[in-house]
Amino acid sequence: xxxxxxxxxxxxxxxxxxxxxxxxxxxxxxxxxxxxxxxxxxxxxxxxxxxxxxxxxxxxxxxxxxxxxxxxxxxxxxxxxxxxxxxxxxxxxxxxxxxxxxxxxxxxxxxxxxxxxxxxxxxxxxxxxxxxxxxxxxxxxxxxxxxxxxxxxxxxxxx
Amino acid sequence: xxxxxxxxxxxxxxxxxxxxxxxxxxxxxxxxxxxxxxxxxxxxxxxxxxxxxxxxxxxxxxxxxxxxxxxxxxxxxxxxxxxxxxxxxxxxxxxxxxxxxxxxxxxxxxxxxxxxxxxxxxxxxxxxxxxxxxxxxxxxxxxxxxxxxxxxxxxxxxxxxxxxxxxxxxxxxxxxxxxxxxxxxxxxxxxxxxxxxxxxxxxxxxxxxxxxxxxxxxxxxxxxxxxxxxxxxxxxxxxxxxxxxxxxxxxxxxxxxxxxxxxxxxxxxxxxxxxxxxxxxxxxxxxxxxxxxxxxxxxxxxxxxxxxxxxxxxxxxxxxxxxxxxxxxxxxxxxxxxxxxxxxxxxxxxxxxxxxxxxxxxxxxxxxxxxxxxxxxxxxxxxxxxxxxxxxxxxxxxxxxxxxxxxxxxxxxxxxxxxxxxxxxxxxxxxxxxxxxxxxxxxxxxxxxxxxxxxxxxxxxxxxxxxxxxxxxxxxxxxxxxxxxxxxxxxxxxxxx
Numbered sequence: 209x210x211x212x213x214x215x216x217x218x219x220x221x222x223x224x225x226x227x228x229x230x231x232x233x234x235x236x237x238x239x240x241x242x243x244x245x246x247x248x249x250x251x252x253x254x255x256x257x258x259x260x261x262x263x264x265x266x267x268x269x270x271x272x273x274x275x276x277x278x279x280x281x282x283x284x285x286x287x288x289x290x291x292x293x294x295x296x297x298x299x300x301x302x303x304x305x306x307x308x309x310x311x312x313x314x315x316x317x318x319x320x321x322x323x324x325x326x327x328x329x330x331x332x333x334x335x336x337x338x339x340x341x342x343x344x345x346x347x348x349x350x351x352x353x354x355x356x357x358x359x360x361x362x363x364x365x366x367x
Numbered sequence: 368x369x370x371x372x373x374x375x376x377x378x379x380x381x382x383x384x385x386x387x388x389x390x391x392x393x394x395x396x397x398x399x400x401x402x403x404x405x406x407x408x409x410x411x412x413x414x415x416x417x418x419x420x421x422x423x424x425x426x427x428x429x430x431x432x433x434x435x436x437x438x439x440x441x442x443x444x445x446x447x448x449x450x451x452x453x454x455x456x457x458x459x460x461x462x463x464x465x466x467x468x469x470x471x472x473x474x475x476x477x478x479x480x481x482x483x484x485x486x487x488x489x490x491x492x493x494x495x496x497x498x499x500x501x502x503x504x505x506x507x508x509x510x511x512x513x514x515x516x517x518x519x520x521x522x523x524x525x526x527x528x529x530x531x532x533x534x535x536x537x538x539x540x541x542x543x544x545x546x547x548x549x550x551x552x553x554x555x556x557x558x559x560x561x562x563x564x565x566x567x568x569x570x571x572x573x574x575x576x577x578x579x580x581x582x583x584x585x586x587x588x589x590x591x592x593x594x595x596x597x598x599x600x601x602x603x604x605x606x607x608x609x610x611x612x613x614x615x616x617x618x619x620x621x622x623x624x625x626x627x628x629x630x631x632x633x634x635x636x637x638x639x640x641x642x643x644x645x646x647x648x649x650x651x652x653x654x655x656x657x658x659x660x661x662x663x664x665x666x667x668x669x670x671x672x673x674x675x676x677x678x679x680x681x682x683x684x685x686x687x688x689x690x691x692x693x694x695x696x697x698x699x700x701x702x703x704x705x706x707x708x709x710x711x712x713x714x715x716x717x718x719x720x721x722x723x724x725x726x727x728x729x730x731x732x733x734x735x736x737x738x739x740x741x742x743x744x745x746x747x748x749x750x751x752x753x754x755x756x757x758x759x760x761x762x763x764x765x766x767x768x769x770x771x772x773x774x775x776x777x778x779x780x781x782x783x784x785x786x787x788x789x790x791x792x793x794x795x796x797x798x799x800x801x802x803x804x805x806x807x808x809x810x811x812x813x814x815x816x817x818x819x820x821x822x823x824x825x826x827x828x829x830x831x832x833x834x835x836x837x838x839x840x841x842x843x844x845x846x847x848x849x850x851x852x853x854x855x856x857x858x859x860x861x862x863x864x
Contacts, residue, residue: 250405251508254494301463306490309453 209242209348210252212266212300219274219324219337223265226344233345234359240352252303257312263351264300265344267337268321275336276323277343285319316355320347370778370790371515374765380747381586383517385737386503386530388583389538390510391769392726392733393499396545398772399676399723400553402838404482404489407716410832411560412482413472414462418451420480428477429484432559435551437488446484466826473563482560485552496545502534517749522741535738542730549727557720558701561713568704571712571833573815575600576670577678578798580608580777582770583729586736591729592691592722592770595682596667600710602685610766613777613793616664616804619657621645629805631666634779635764637791664804665793673811674774674798675837677718681709690728694721712815715836756785771795773838796840812837 211227504510581594774795801810
């Protein structure tokens with residue numbers, strides 16, 4: 209489970225926030241790794257190569273209302289991420305392509321994303337996207353359950 | 368770290384010096400290789416042409432330039448098949464939007480296939496060798512063990528969690544692996560590719576002024592790569608660096624200075640007061656007569672300077688650093704060009720490879736230095752003598768120079784009443800990508816593009832070659848995606864990396 213994004217850019221960092229909340233709320237069996245992938249790009253290759261299944265959470269522009277949640281799977285993921293917006297970018301598409309070239313592509317790739325409202329320098333998510341973090345957490349957990357993995361809710365006291 | 372250590376007069380222990388050299392040294396090697404294969408090679412290598420290569424002829428070519436073991440016809444056939452499957456899948460990933468088939472590509476198909484094969488090998492290699500950062504820095508990127516006064520990682524032969532014999536052995540293995548790839552793959556590939564692009568020794572030179580703070584201090588404070596300045600392409604004189612001569616202009620930058628925007632300020636007096644006067648989205652064009660960038664314009668004695676591997680290699684070469692001189696001369700001889708060829712796009716790209724070779728061969732000797740310290744029972748990694756603010760002067764200021772892989776990086780700190788009163792960074796890409804200053808002088812990127820021939824303005828491959836030769840540090844952290852596959856932001860030369 210890879211939470212991607214830049215937490216300095218408001219809603220851009222939503223994937224990271226979802227990963228944090230997952231780790232805060234659940235214990236995961238040994239075969240699951242929940243990672244704050246930040247903006248690392250190719251540095252994440254060893255983790256993706258090691259994965260049988262990859263679940264990505266990220267900000268996703270589907271041209272919908274801010275806060276809209278969308279799911280991509282299989283080849284839709286690299287296809288949607290093929291547009292680069294920076295000349296120095298080694299993003300998710302490159303990461304997945306490099307993994308494919310090396311013959312270590314995960315059997316399944318699923319992405320849950322949310323339409324961002326604000327992409328600007330700020331540490332906090334916009335209210336509309338912040339309200340969707342729990343929804344994405346649920347979606348991620350449901351996806352893992354589909355894969356036969358049951359995260360265990362942590363004790364709630366002290367929180 | 369160095370800025371605060373300078374301000375408070377802190378000497379770091381020998382072990383900390385060695386560990387910092389190791390962390391930074393492997394960073395250079397990994398970073399430069401990634402830059403060459405994954406960020407710059409595709410400016411010279413036509414991936415689609417590799418599909419026309421003959422695997423046996425590619426093997427012959429590879430074996431003629433290096434004794435790297437992965438050079439059999441079968442290996443190159445496998446890579447070619449893999450590439451064909453990949454290209455046919457239609458999802459080109461890092462190869463998307465390339466200017467494939469552009470007339471400025473000159474390599475024969477076999478050289479292209481060899482380079483693609485090594486592109487893939489470098490992907491595997493880089494993630495392995497950088498494990499040194501996990502060992503010494505706890506993570507990569509952004510190592511966490513740096514500390515004012517030294518390093519926050521313990522040395523203890525009897526502890527599992529400290530630097531011990533096992534970790535030394537692992538690092539030794541990784542350093543050997545790092546050097547092998549540089550000597551047997553990167554440098555031979557660089558020379559092979561360069562031999563087809565010698566005309567690029569005539570373009571992209573730019574400013575002719577070079578600044579290097581120097582790096583990799585030895586036990587007596589001497590630097591492996593010396594500090595100095597080269598002016599007007601004159602290699603007969605190396606000028607000393609006086610950091611007091613560094614100032615920054617904001618005349619064309621979206622900031623304002625209290626004393627007016629025609630002035631320039633030394634970083635100790637530096638001000639960072641945003642003043643955005645640019646267009647509102649959607650962005651059509653920038654008003655280059657006025658303010659047009661978030662970068663300030665750093666100058667040395669009023670002059671724009673280039674920083675980076677080329678600056679370091681020129682300063683070292685002109686200073687007579689014996690090993691740099693030897694490698695530079697050998698590269699020039701193999702390409703059949705003189706030192707004047709260094710002042711170019713090709714020279715900038717070659718200098719990065721030369722530097723990688725020089726630094727890679729220091730990694731094991733540096734590790735041996737650490738081993739010798741351990742054998743002497745010297746495990747000290749940090750000097751905490753000046754940690755208590757009670758002992759600090761009411762006011763202190765410091766300068767922390769370092770050479771990042773991309774070039775000269777300076778931090779300036781001012782401490783007042785135990786607190787940071789001002790902190791300014793002048794980073795490598797600010798020097799190289801600098802806008803114009805109050806008197807209209809361009810920075811390194813801009814100057815280097817003057818006179819570059821462009822075969823097809825719609826596909827400005829030649830501009831990419833020169834800009835990429837600087838290893839620009841651009842926004843690598845914005846990656847929101849358009850679900851319809853449309854562009855969100857158009858960058859003139861986007862989508863190449």
